[in-house]
Structure formats: C-alpha cells, structure tokens
Amino acid sequence: MSDQLESTQREQMSDELLLRYSRQIMMPEFDVACQEKLRAGTALIVGMGGLGCPAAMYLAAAGCGTLLLADFDEVDLSNLQRQIAHTQARIGQNKAESVAAVIAGLNPDVRVETLKHRLEGDALTAQVRRADVVVDCTDNFSTRDSINQACVETGVPLVSGAAIRAEGQISVFDFRQTDSPCYHCLYGTFGNEDLTCSQTGILAPVVGIIGTMQALEALKILSGYGQPAVGRLLTFDADSSSWREFRLRQDPECPVCQVKRQET
Numbered sequence: 001m002s003d004q005l006e007s008t009q010r011e012q013m014s015d016e017l018l019l020r021y022s023r024q025i026m027m028p029e030f031d032v033a034c035q036e037k038l039r040a041g042t043a044l045i046v047g048m049g050g051l052g053c054p055a056a057m058y059l060a061a062a063g064c065g066t067l068l069l070a071d072f073d074e075v076d077l078s079n080l081q082r083q084i085a086h087t088q089a090r091i092g093q094n095k096a097e098s099v100a101a102v103i104a105g106l107n108p109d110v111r112v113e114t115l116k117h118r119l120e121g122d123a124l125t126a127q128v129r130r131a132d133v134v135v136d137c138t139d140n141f142s143t144r145d146s147i148n149q150a151c152v153e154t155g156v157p158l159v160s161g162a163a164i165r166a167e168g169q170i171s172v173f174d175f176r177q178t179d180s181p182c183y184h185c186l187y188g189t190f191g192n193e194d195l196t197c198s199q200t201g202i203l204a205p206v207v208g209i210i211g212t213m214q215a216l217e218a219l220k221i222l223s224g225y226g227q228p229a230v231g232r233l234l235t236f237d238a239d240s241s242s243w244r245e246f247r248l249r250q251d252p253e254c255p256v257c258q259v260k261r262q263e264t
Contacts, residue, residue, distance in 0.1 A: 050207030
C-alpha cells in the first residue's frame, strides 16, 4: 500500500511538472528531453542586482534544476528602480536571500542555494566547478575578469552580460569548444572600473532586457536547445531599440585562455 501511494505521488508530481512546463515542451525544438536536461542542470549566478534578478527568475520559472545565487550585498532603496526581485520590505536583507524568497514562491521545483560571501580565488573556482553554466551579472571589470579566469580553469561555459546608461551587451564563452574566445580576449586589461550604474546611471528596463537574454543563453547551454551566442558580442541600444552583432575571435596571445589551452 505504501509503495502504491509513493508511486501515485510520483505520477502526480510528474503530471504537475508536465503542466508547469507544458508551454515549453510543446515546442517541437524543445521537448521533454530538453526539459529534463534543464532540470538536471546547475547554474551559478553571480550578482543579484539588475541583471541577476531577471536572470534568476526566468531560469527558475523555466525549470533550471539548481540555482546557486551569489551576492554579499544588501538590498538598498536605490536598487528598487531596476532590481525587480527585491521589495521595499526587504531593504537591508541580503540580496541572494531576497531573490531566493521570490524563487521559492515562483517555482518550488527549483533547488536554491545562497552564497552570501564574496567569491574570490579558490572559493570562486570551487563554486564555478559545481555549475554547468555560470551567469555573470556583476557590475565591475575586475570581478568579471576573475569569473572568466575561473571558468577557463574549470571549463565551465560563461554567459556574460553588462548594462550601463541606455546600453547593454551579452556574450557567451564556451570553453568546451576549441575555437571559443574568452572574456579576457575581448577586453584584455582595458576594462573601465568607473563604468558602474551608481556612477553613470542606468535606464531600468535595459538591465531587464540583458538579464533575460542571459537567462535564455544559459537555458540553451543547459538544455541543448538552439545555438548559444558563442563567439558573438550582441550589443543593445535602447535609444534606437536596435541590436548589433560582432564576431569575436580568440586572442592568440591571451594570457588566460591560451595558456590554459597550452597546458591541456
């Protein structure tokens, strides 16, 4: 009788999940197999701000199995203009915890772990190694460069996004592909630490557009659906509502990815 009850509960849960994700799995290109891959996947999202909020929420809604949410900062009143997972009542709360609370109400099928300390060095690499994809939603060059180095070291694909003023960009670096460049190939040591939202401003929907695109690219990597934007830089101009695409190539002298490839 107990075995029969457990079997019935599993069937009910299966039916619930099929209903929850039905609008995805009814697509010919995104079937049950893709959904199962997505549910088996783990995404590390670093930064629970303007980019991280929509990225985490859409990955959770779509059915990513495990989300590792990393942010050591607390919710501030100035965040609420664009960081859509946070609320007035959560001012002062850790941002990773705030987003985790939203996801718990959005999709209980998703496992969430919050990382409330700054990820650096070996600690960063250890968390990257746990993931199947890393979504970089941070807002400064040095952190992005560190995340890129950890992804190159571990071979974990990286979805990188950024937004400032009325502009945004996104690219995917997949180190499982021998011809994929890395973030350092694109920017080298010329990142501008002064270009942050707190110093130059940001139009609220722009981070939502880029963060949602990051969720889409991460979903592709986890599920095997479509063609991720590997080796491409997509830039968005909110003033004209236009996108541009640039092809990226490996820097043959990149001290990050070329050194790693030589070692392997």
